Each structure stands twice: as structure tokens, then as C-alpha cells.
Amino acid sequence: MQGFKNFIMRANLIDMAVGLVMALALKDLVAALIDDIIMPLTGIVFGKPSFDHLHFSINGSVILWGSFVSALVAFVSLGFGVYFFVVKPFQMYQKLNPKEAPAPEVDPQLELLKEIRDLLKK
Secondary structure, eight states: OHHHHHHHTOHHHHHHHHHHHHHHHHHHHHHHHIIIIIHHHHHHHHSSSOSTTOOEEETTEEEOHHHHHHHHHHHHHHHHHHIIIIIHHHHHHHHHSOOOOOOOOOOHHHHHHHHHHHHHHO
8 A cells, every 4th residue: 555655746747637637727728729819810810710511522432621621720739839838838847947967977996096196196
């Protein structure tokens, strides 16, 4: 039971859970942007607030290329939202708070050799 408790309480698992919740919230935010702002604007241009009605037929087969365009608009908008709401702010945060590089690990044998060298010089 202790092993399971240690697994659940690891920091990276908590970070991943928080990231997943934030990603789902961002998805809903971008979906609202698409459904409530972008698609109505396309309705001004195309007459309907969706591309789903666009299609053509060849030998009785209906090609729904408008549905693909709608999915493409949603995908590009989601990528745009993730980039400008997550990636760019994180990059700016990293520039403001640069991590110090960890000190290089010193080999104990090298330190011993340096001490011997210094003693021989004396």
C-alpha cells in the first residue's frame, strides 16, 4: 500500500494531472472561440456558419469536403490557441526566470589527482 501512496503522491504525476485539466479547459475555451466567433464570421462570407453543407458528388458518391474544412479550421484554431495561450507565455516566463545551470559533477579521482599535483609542486 505504501508503494501505491508513493506513486500517487509523486510530483510529476500531480503536474501531469494539472496539465491535463488545464488542457481540457483550454480545449473548451478554443471550441467556444471557434463556435461562437469564428464560424459565425464565416457565415457572413458563405451564408451559413459552417462549411458542413459544402459537398460534391461523383458517380453517386458524396464527398463532404466542407466537413473536412470545418475540422481543419477547428484544428488550426486549437493550435493557434495553444501556441499563443500556453507556449508563448511559458517561453516569456522562462526568459524572465532562467534556471541556473547545475554545477558540474566533479570526479573524485580528478580531485585526488589535483591534490597530488599541488602537493608535488610544494
